[in-house]
Amino acid sequence: QKEVEQDPGPLSVPEGAIVSLNCTYSNSAFQYFMWYRQYSRKGPELLMYTYSSGNKEDGRFTAQVDKSSKYISLFIRDSQPSDSATYLCAMSSTYNNNDMRFGAGTRLTVKP
Template sequence: QKEVEQDPGPLSVPEGAIVSLNCTYSNSAFQYFMWYRQYSRKGPELLMYTYSSGNKEDGRFTAQVDKSSKYISLFIRDSQPSDSATYLCAMTSNTNAGKSTFGDGTTLTVKP
């Protein structure tokens, strides 16, 4: 079993929809939680990161971390066609700082 499991998708939504992307993990030592966006034939780009539990909001994006359930989410409000990409969650522990474990990604398509 992988340390990080991500809802595989693919996900297709109409423009303006609210999107929920999710990951679960098994390593309770994870403290840093990141979401990356990866467009086709590009490298991943950091969208948001959260330290420990809680919520973080940045424009249309909200990241949530529930450490008690080992569950993280990324919400996208008012989704746009330009949001169409693969979204990767990633996690890092303090004890192995610098080594991020990635999920396998969820591919999102936002249709105009």
């Protein structure tokens, strides 16, 4: 079993839909949780960064962390075609990220 599990999709939604992306993990030492967006043939770019449990909102994006269930989510409101990309969850137990582990990524397509 991988340390971080993420459904690879693909996921296709109409423009304006709410998108829910999720990951589960097994290592209870993880404390820092991130979501990255990766466009085709590009490196991952950091979208959301959260510490411990709770919610964090940034524009149309909301990240949720439930450490008791070892479950994290990313919600995208009013999805746009430009949101079409692969979304990677990542997590680490240390601030310097030297044990960061990634999910496999969920490929999202938002259709106009």
